[in-house]
Amino acid sequence: MKNFDFQKHKHLHVYFRLLLFSKQYWFALILGLGGNILAAAANASFTGMLKPVLDKGFIARDMHFIKWLPLIVFGAFLIRGVANFIGDYYMAWVGRQVVMRFRQEIFYHLLKLPADFYDQTSSGKLLSTIIYNVDQLAKASTDAVVTVVQESCFVIGLIVVMFINSWQLSLIYIVAVPIIALTARYASKRMRRLSKNLQASMGETTHIAQEAIDGYQVIRIFGGQTYEYEKFKKVTEQNRSREVKVTATNSIAGGLVQQVAGIAIAVIVSVATLSTSHITAGGFAAMLAAMLAILKPMKNLTNVSSTIQKGIAAAESIFDLLDTPTETDTSQKVIHNPRGELVFEQVSFQYPNSHKKILSDLSFTIPAGKITAIVGRSGAGKSTLVKLIPHFYSQYEGKILLDGTELQAISLASLREQIALVSQNITLFNDTIANNIAYGSMSKASREDIERAAKAAFADDFIQHLPQKYDTLIGDDGILLSGGQRQRLAIARAILKNAPILILDEATSALDSESEYFIQEALADLTKNRTTIVIAHRLSTIENADQILVLDHGTLVECGVHEELLAHGSYYTKLHRMQFKQE
Numbered sequence: 247m248k249n250f251d252f253q254k255h256k257h258l259h260v261y262f263r264l265l266l267f268s269k270q271y272w273f274a275l276i277l278g279l280g281g282n283i284l285a286a287a288a289n290a291s292f293t294g295m296l297k298p299v300l301d302k303g304f305i306a307r308d309m310h311f312i313k314w315l316p317l318i319v320f321g322a323f324l325i326r327g328v329a330n331f332i333g334d335y336y337m338a339w340v341g342r343q344v345v346m347r348f349r350q351e352i353f354y355h356l357l358k359l360p361a362d363f364y365d366q367t368s369s370g371k372l373l374s375t376i377i378y379n380v381d382q383l384a385k386a387s388t389d390a391v392v393t394v395v396q397e398s399c400f401v402i403g404l405i406v407v408m409f410i411n412s413w414q415l416s417l418i419y420i421v422a423v424p425i426i427a428l429t430a431r432y433a434s435k436r437m438r439r440l441s442k443n444l445q446a447s448m449g450e451t452t453h454i455a456q457e458a459i460d461g462y463q464v465i466r467i468f469g470g471q472t473y474e475y476e477k478f479k480k481v482t483e484q485n486r487s488r489e490v491k492v493t494a495t496n497s498i499a500g501g502l503v504q505q506v507a508g509i510a511i512a513v514i515v516s517v518a519t520l521s522t523s524h525i526t527a528g529g530f531a532a533m534l535a536a537m538l539a540i541l542k543p544m545k546n547l548t549n550v551s552s553t554i555q556k557g558i559a560a561a562e563s564i565f566d567l568l569d570t571p572t573e574t575d576t577s578q579k580v581i582h583n584p585r586g587e588l589v590f591e592q593v594s595f596q597y598p599n600s601h602k603k604i605l606s607d608l609s610f611t612i613p614a615g616k617i618t619a620i621v622g623r624s625g626a627g628k629s630t631l632v633k634l635i636p637h638f639y640s641q642y643e644g645k646i647l648l649d650g651t652e653l654q655a656i657s658l659a660s661l662r663e664q665i666a667l668v669s670q671n672i673t674l675f676n677d678t679i680a681n682n683i684a685y686g687s688m689s690k691a692s693r694e695d696i697e698r699a700a701k702a703a704f705a706d707d708f709i710q711h712l713p714q715k716y717d718t719l720i721g722d723d724g725i726l727l728s729g730g731q732r733q734r735l736a737i738a739r740a741i742l743k744n745a746p747i748l749i750l751d752e753a754t755s756a757l758d759s760e761s762e763y764f765i766q767e768a769l770a771d772l773t774k775n776r777t778t779i780v781i782a783h784r785l786s787t788i789e790n791a792d793q794i795l796v797l798d799h800g801t802l803v804e805c806g807v808h809e810e811l812l813a814h815g816s817y818y819t820k821l822h823r824m825q826f827k828q829e
Contacts, residue, residue: 264561268387271343274336278388281333282396288326290403293536295322297411300528333392341388348380351568358572361638362598370453375567378448379560382441386557393550397543404536404543411529415517419510419537440492441552441559447485454478496552504541511537573658574640580660584649585614586746586777588635593644595630604630605642605800612793614649617778619788621821622797628781629670631797632749635779636665663687666740670752670781672732674724679709680716682724683738691742702772703738705731741772748773751781785822794818 268275299315352375408416458474514537525533588611595605604627612618620628634642637653646653653661674682683699684691696716700706708731712718724732740748750769766787782788789808796804796811796818803817811818 260558260561260565263565264383264387264557265391267347268340268344271340274340274343278333278336278340278392279395281329281331281336282392283399284329285326285333286396286399287403288322288329289400290407290536291322293404293539294407294410294532295319296532296535297526297528300526300531302528305527333396337388337392341384344387345380345384348383348564349376352376352380352564355568355570355572359570360573360640361633362641363570365597366599368449368453370451370456371449372567373456374449374452375563378452379563382556382560383564385553386561390550390553390557393546393553397546397550400543401540401547404540407536408533411533412525415514415525415533418514418517419507421510425506436495440488440495441556444485444488444492444556444559447481447488450481451478451485454481492552492556499551503544507537507541507544573637575658577655577657579651579656581648581651581656581664584664584746586612586664587614587649588612588747588777588779589645589647589650591645591647593634593642593646595634595639595642598641603800605634608644608800608802610795610802610805612777612779614777615775616792617773617780617788617790618793618795619780619782619791620795620797621782621785621788621818623821625799626797627800628797629751630800632751632779632781635747635749636662636667664745665747665749666743666745667749668733668736668740668751672724672729672736674720674727674732674735676719676722678714678717678719679712679735682720682735683742685739688739688742695742696738699738699742700735702741703734705734705738708734737769746776748776748778749781750778752783796821 295318302312356372405416405420408419454474454477458478511534515534590608590610590612593605593608594603596603608631620631622628630639633639634646635653637658640654648656648661648664675685679700680693680696681689683696693716697706700709700716709715709718720726724735727735780788780791788794791808794804794806794808794811795802798817804811804814806814812822
């Protein structure tokens with residue numbers, strides 16, 4: 247019982263938190279709600295007008311009343327029309343504001359979340375949250391409120407009409423209210439569960455679709471169309487089934503409400519026609535019309551539970567995301583133009599929710615202004631090691647110092663300002679060549695500096711052959727460029743940043759032999775008097791490094807220069823021989 251109460255209050259807390267988010271637009275909200283209340287009152291007044299229309303207009307033939315009747319009807323319709331417009335417009339405005347603000351806050355929050363969050367969360371589910379779940383919030387925070395306010399006021403207005411005409415008969419109708427409330431409560435509980443399942447299947451649908459779109463080449467080469475289609479077919483079938491269950495729950499609940507109300511109406515009609523009550527024909531017509539008219543708003547009030555429960559389920563997932571801790575950056579120390587010496591002291595690291603250490607007790611020094619290469623088999627921990635330098639992961643054991651200062655004492659913005667990175671997984675944006683080179687903090691770089699960086703990366707040659715040269719749009723993730731061209735743009739971006747620490751993670755892996763030669767020449771100039779950390783698969787590219795660190799299963803097994811390591815005849819030598827045979 248206690249657990250049920252906790253869950254109940256939790257859902258109420260989530261919904262009130264959602265409504266509080268709309269409170270900042272209180273003026274538009276008041277206008278919208280006021281318009282809906284006025285529209286509901288106007289609708290109820292039409293039903294109440296049946297009594298004087300029949301009694302005075304058709305039976306008593308009151309000419310004074312008949313004379314003013316058209317003007318009264320016109321005025322009532324005018325008031326309802328204006329009220330409907332005000333209510334619909336301002337509630338829609340608030341709803342779109344809520345959607346916009348939530349999407350902006352989620353996106354901004356995503357930009358600040360730590361790397362381990364992205365390691366454990368699929369991008370498809372995040373996209374589903376931004377697009378689908380946020381839309382459910384708008385419906386719950388505005389559309390549902392409109393329904394509750396407008397239909398409740400309409401129901402109250404109709405009940406008032408009924409009691410004015412015959413409070414005795416109206417009491418019979420009120421008996422049905424507890425049954426309707428129990429039906430709504432059952433539907434609400436079931437809708438909450440169905441809504442969570444529905445949103446989960448939507449996230450899975452988006453995830454599978456995105457994977458298929460991004461990996462279309464692999465799917466076609468390896469004949470994965472049937473496999474991917476079956477996966478998508480299964481998840482969309484689940485989605486369809488859950489949507490149908492939601493619709494069925496709504497329909498059954500609404501049908502039960504109308505059936506209960508219908509029984510009450512049947513009893514009232516029977517009593518009214520058989521009794522000797524003094525209710526007039528017009529009064530009975532108005533009361534009967536009110537009883538019939540009340541069925542639709544009562545059904546809508548029952549069905550609104552579906553919208554609210556979808557919104558609560560969406561809000562829970564969104565607030566969970568917004569409540570996820572961002573990167574902690576409590577350090578205030580700002581550094582400028584560091585020498586670039588990096589010292590690792592007994593550094594160990596393992597990913598969250600993993601019991602296996604990726605790096606174990608690493609201790610070494612990366613000299614300032616020198617080239618340090620990191621080599622080892624795939625899975626040795628090379629890329630993970632360099633990710634610790636810009637503090638993509640902060641939960642490591644041991645110490646990492648930059649010029650004698652612990653990285654954790656330096657502000658993230660200041661630390662990352664000193665680092666340029668060229669990764670093996672190139673990230674480009676659906677923007678122009680120039681904007682991809684002069685990205686982020688470099689956005690105000692001059693065209694001359696951009697072109698100079700491109701020439702240094704040997705990218706200017708292919709750029710000059712593009713339709714708009716540096717103003718050419720390169721498509722999603724640079725899809726319109728070759729792998730080598732994309733990598734050269736990433737190198738140009740690093741050259742333009744001119745940071746004192748340079749990280750090259752397989753930076754030449756996608757280049758042909760001729761391009762690689764020129765890039766190596768460009769990098770030779772770029773790495774002068776700069777702390778450079780190179781992760782390389784081809785050992786021939788790091789033979790001139792000032793220091794080579796050899797990793798195996800996250801431990802440092804050798805350290806030295808190329809000739810020394812070969813002379814030792816140990817692990818590095820085996821790697822070199824294996825690669826020499828392959829070549």
